[in-house]
Amino acid sequence: MTTRGFDQMPSATIARSSGALAAAVIAALGAILSGCSSEPGGKTTDAPLTACTGGVLEADLEASPLSGPGVDPETGKLRPPPEGSSYAVSATYGVPRSGDAVMQRYVQIFGAVQAELASQPGLLAIQLGQSSSCGSGRTLAVWASTDAMYEFVMGPAHLAAIDAADELLEPTYVVTHWETAETDGITLADSVRRIQALDAPAP
Known part of the structure; x- marks a missing residue:
């Protein structure tokens, strides 16, 4: 797993930074594992590894x-933040591991994650996306502040x-x-562009 971009976490969070916002990945991938395909990991076609x-934005991403x-x-649009302030935005990408044991663990965790997200103060908006060809899921969440996140x-x-x-997740998340x-x-x-930039070599 690659966790990047959380370089200014409060000290209480640093010890958990390797899994920061992993629950959001799990929430996005729940639909994939719940039967969108009979293939292991939710894949319906063979997509090139690259x-x-x-x-890389999946060609068949449904969001x-x-x-x-x-x-x-x-309007369906996000309301702007109060003047002089900004939002915190979090993004995740992940591919679930295959197997019945993974499905069972998802069932155990998924409900609690859903309930926490639904009642979470400061969560202003969320978007979930999934790709059948890659068996992948993405999340985009908008928070009132970094503290709320x-x-x-x-x-x-x-x-x-x-x-x-x-x-539950392949190490590429x-x-x-x-x-x-x-x-x-x-x-x-x-x-996707921001995640791609994280992998770009330093000049």
Whole structure:
């Protein structure tokens, strides 16, 4: 697993940084494991390995709309942050491991993760995406602040998911986050670009 972009975590979170926001990955991948295909890991076709990475947008990615209390129901767009402030945005990518044991563990964890996300203060919007060809899932979450995001990171359901992440996900999973006041740029495509930049060699 690759966890990058969480370089300014509070000290209480540093020990858990290797699994930060792993629960969000697990939430996105739940639908894949719940029967979108009969292939192990949820894959329905063979995609080239180079096309199935966090830094490449899957050609068949299917995503739900960005939804949550921070989204204007009339326009479907994210409301801007208060003047002079910014949002924290987190993004994840992951591919579930195959096997019945993985499915059983997902069932144990998935409900608690869903409940925690649904009632999480400061979570303004979330978007889930999945690719059948890669068997992968992505999440994009918008938080009122970095502190609000860390409250979720340190929540009990998320900590349990952190402990299970390496068991449930292939080691290529990625999480990152950033702050922005530009709501139009908060998209899954932008999250892919940011993940790709993490892998770019230093100049």
